[in-house]
Amino acid sequence: MKALIIGDSQSRGIGRVLAKVLRRRGWQVTEAGRSGHSTAQTLKKARKLQNRGTYTRVYVFSGGNNPREGQGNQAAQLVSLFPAGSVAWIGPPPATKIGNLHTARKAFGKKVTHADYWRTSGFAAKRESINAALKQAVSSIAAWHDVRDLFPDGVPPQTDGIHVRGKSAQRIASHLATDPFSGHGGDSGFVWAVVGVGAILAWRNRKTS
Secondary structure, X not given: OEEEEEEOHHHHOHHXXXXXXXXXXXXXXXXXXXXXXXXXXXXXXXXXXXXXXXXOEEEEEOOOOOOOOOOHHHHHHHHHOOOOOOEEEEOOOOOOOEOOHHHHHHHHOOOOOOOOXXXXXXXXXXXXXXXXXXXXXHOOOOEEEOHHHHOOOOOOOEOOOOOOOHHHHHHHHHHHHHXXXXXXXXXXXXXXXXXXXXXXXXXXXXXXX
């Protein structure tokens, strides 16, 4: 059983925890993430990978470095590079209150001025917009995972407010390692498409009758 973990810095945070869990369960794991990469850059990297068709699971952590509501087309191209039904896409986690200002400033510079910086600066809202746009682009062609669903009371404050670490990362990794395709993926998009078409036809028939 072979798994690929690819994407941005979340693939090197949550993804590394996930890799350890999978390896303990007997998986052969390739880690190909790169901090700072957008979906477009991840697509370029994925195209250079050999033996793409041999992966049973492909975990894509991507979106946090995308322009607002952009790169949905690249996301679709990325999914298409791998065997059908093999891709689990983990959308960008929300920006949280900063748990350690020193760490956040070390990572992002002096612009980080207080624990709620990401929210008051508008960056948290931008991530929510990106997350929603990617979900629309990806959820009908791959297994979409929104980490928000695992934290009903909200994702706890992270050290730098962006990268998920510690117990939160463990929780997400354990969820993803179990069965990333259960209850997710293209089927839901197909079902809603059928429902939508059915509703339109019913409306037209009612108008013409």
